[in-house]
Amino acid sequence: MPAGPRLRVRRQEPDPSRPDRRRQRRLLALPGRGRPGPRGRRRLRLRRRRGQGRDSGRLPHGRAPSPRRRPPPAGPSRGGLDAARSQAYLVRPETERGPQAARRRAPSVRAPRHMSHAVIAATGLFTPDQSISNAELAAAYNAYAERFNADHAAEIAEGEVAELTPSSVEFIEKASGIKSRFVLDKAGVLDPARMAPNIPERADEDLSIMAEMAVAAARQAIAAWGKPVSEIGAVLCAASNMPRPYPALSIEVQQALGIDGFAFDMNVACSSATFGIKTAADFIASGSVKAVLMVNPEVCSAHLNFKDRDSHFIFGDVATAVIVESSDQAGPGGWDVLGTRLKTVFSNNIRNNFGFLNNAAPEGIGQPDKMFVQQGRKVFKDVVPMVSDMIVDHARDLGIDPATLKRMWLHQANINMNQFIGRKVLGREPTPEENVIILDEYANTSSAGSIIAFHLRQQDMAPGDTGLICSFGAGYSAGTVFVRKRG
Template structure:
């Protein structure tokens, strides 16, 4: 028998404040048409004053635990993927742990927009090694707090939110028909740091703002995302033809469409939420998974590919059967 990390529950949380493109027209020189044509984004959510990343993560965690029918006290580990933790330390994960009343151990993973894929892979490793039986994996971000509201090329793209999965160890047969995480593929290349970064931190003594070379990031994104997805499928002994749903990082509709085309899959098999959430970085994949389940798109037994690329550059994918 083969041990698998199986999804037992999923949930998400979005701040109450919805910000349509029309509101951003009052802040920078832009338009609803310009934003939609270049990104597919129509609206996004912003955290309220005093609402933190760990607050969002805790709400999503509770929703996932309720969906799974599992008590927080039975969780062995919490991993939060985020680039916008409340404080430099302690981790947002320990703050979520306290808010939901969980035990075990908790830590953050930081791989920017690819963070949830890295966190999911880490959770899988903890389960397969026997270090944990139940792991709560959360992507949570408040990117609105990193925006330069004078930079129209970036401030219109991002939003806040959180999504969460509960993973649990189960015995499988070792075949690709098993439920759970079947394979993963991770990469990074630090020489591309200047393409997407925040110009703040302990070296500057400031929080800083997000900086991005959009055209260059786009150029890398489609090729690298399709490549990592194919690699993960090959590791699982599967092909694009076996895939029921791509659940991509929701950065830009053109990147999503380009990746699907390279994978030779129609957009009808892609879960798309970018129009409603904007780019929520590490939160975007678990948000899309939760929304996909709510919509009735993702069903038990479906084969999913999740893929993401973010600052670093860091990118990767996970193949899992729901």
């Protein structure tokens, strides 16, 4: 078949006023590929929207120039500002080339968007009206131990059962620094035949004992706050033990106070309060809510084995409350949250095996491991250096010299632990005003301890003073919250 006439195609010269799409695709393609990949196509779309010409601001292999960054706006400080610190503010390129750029409005700098941060606005404290001294507690334990040794004299003589040694006021104070503790029921604890608080169950329709404690602390915090509960958007119940799996204790508290929004429980043992503050601060930073109520009801006497000489003196009962709100609506006073940090490391050295699965293994019900159990010396050796280093590292990351801290409100578990941590953080022997101790009167109140210390020992601080709320305990778990007094 004869070949037809050969067509001659006239090559069209490129129009310099129009962008060369083929050349753009070729330059935006990833190395080794003939067509642009997802990133290249995205860059191409962005360039088309900007109306840039084919030669404007292009880098090798089609990489678009990175936008310049502007530092975030100055806030109260660098820390609660943990969320604001990560915000990048972008500036459009100052020059745009190509014919379409002239028809577009001149590039403008986007103003930095202000990000609110968390403020601790108010706190509350509920303290039971009954207190037990070391002398009373030691006498009750010794009466129990004497009775136990008499009832098991034969087994003790045969070496089958260990003889119980007596307790004393001197032993308790040297081991812990505790001199007394508040409890819901004194009579049951001091009864050698019982050695446990007597707290009767309540009907489901009645407010539970832990909710009642939490509501009392919360109402004190709300009164100090001076705002309606309608401004609270979330309720957190952060405690080492809950009375039941469900319904959540926090929802019961929410209903009792007439608060809308949502509520949930959280348990990180003695560190629950700082974990709760961190959670509340994150809600504030994300804009989810404007104010959060956190409560820490602790009935520690109910999970303490008063028949164990090594731990029968450790705990007390109490409830605390903290209101965290957005700086956008916070009034004068309160504390800016500069930064929060959490840490967990698994350990069995503090443990409580009580739970719903006990019903599936009835032979273990009532055994000592279904209450608080700890290896105290191991805990001291592991936790003290971990917490000390955590505080120092967090402070330096926030640009704070640890030695300049005006006050530390540490977890109130053991005076020896707190003194050691205070020396490590400050680099010297801390004064009683710098390293607050309230465990002599309240004993260890689990998650509430550091909040009690903060609630009772912060009124004398001046605007601009920096302090630390820190808790640590089972898990292991630890939390640090650096705060600064507002004007």
